[in-house]
Structure formats: C-alpha cells, structure tokens
Amino acid sequence: MAKNKYYPEEVLVEKVQKGEYGWLDYVNHYSEEWQEEYTQYCLNKGFCICEDSARQFVAYKDKLLEEALERGDA
Known part of the structure; x- marks a missing residue:
C-alpha cells in the first residue's frame, strides 16, 4: 500500500461522517x-x-479494543 499522511482518529471519523473518506x-x-x-487480514480471510x-x-x-478494555488490558 502507498505511504499516506496519517491522521488522529477524531479527524478520520469526521472525514468519514462528512463523506470525504470511505473506510478504505x-x-x-x-x-x-x-x-x-x-x-494481512484480507489475505487471511x-x-x-x-x-x-x-x-x-x-x-x-473496534471489537478487539472493547475486549481489551473489558479485560483491563487497554
């Protein structure tokens, strides 16, 4: 994949909500x-x-994060 500029999650969520970005x-x-x-996820599945x-x-x-929070690991 190409190298891209990375953004904080809040910025990405906003861009998705505004329709500027898709999930990819x-x-x-x-x-x-x-x-x-x-x-790797795509290859495995x-x-x-x-x-x-x-x-x-x-x-x-998101599910992995929720599970980690429930266990106190995050």
Whole structure:
C-alpha cells in the first residue's frame, strides 16, 4: 500500500461522517501498522482490498479494543 499522511482518529471519523473518506481511506490514513494488519487480514480471510473489507476490519479492530478494555488490558 502507498505511504499516506496519517491522521488522529477524531479527524478520520469526521472525514468519514462528512463523506470525504470511505473506510478504505480511513484504514490507509490511520497508521502504517493498520495498513499492514489490514493487508494481512484480507489475505487471511480471502477478502479483496475494498470498502467492504475495510469496514469489516475497522469493526474487527473496534471489537478487539472493547475486549481489551473489558479485560483491563487497554
């Protein structure tokens, strides 16, 4: 994936809400780590790199964060 400028989560959420960014943009502008994790996520699940899989990846990451918070790990 291409190198991009990264933004804080609040900025990305705002851009998605305004329709400036889709979920793929969100992932690509979150962090280099997320780009790499997303690519591996798609490979592991046999998904194409597209809006739908990016949306699923963001939901997956949200779920992991919620679980970590419940365990007191985050």
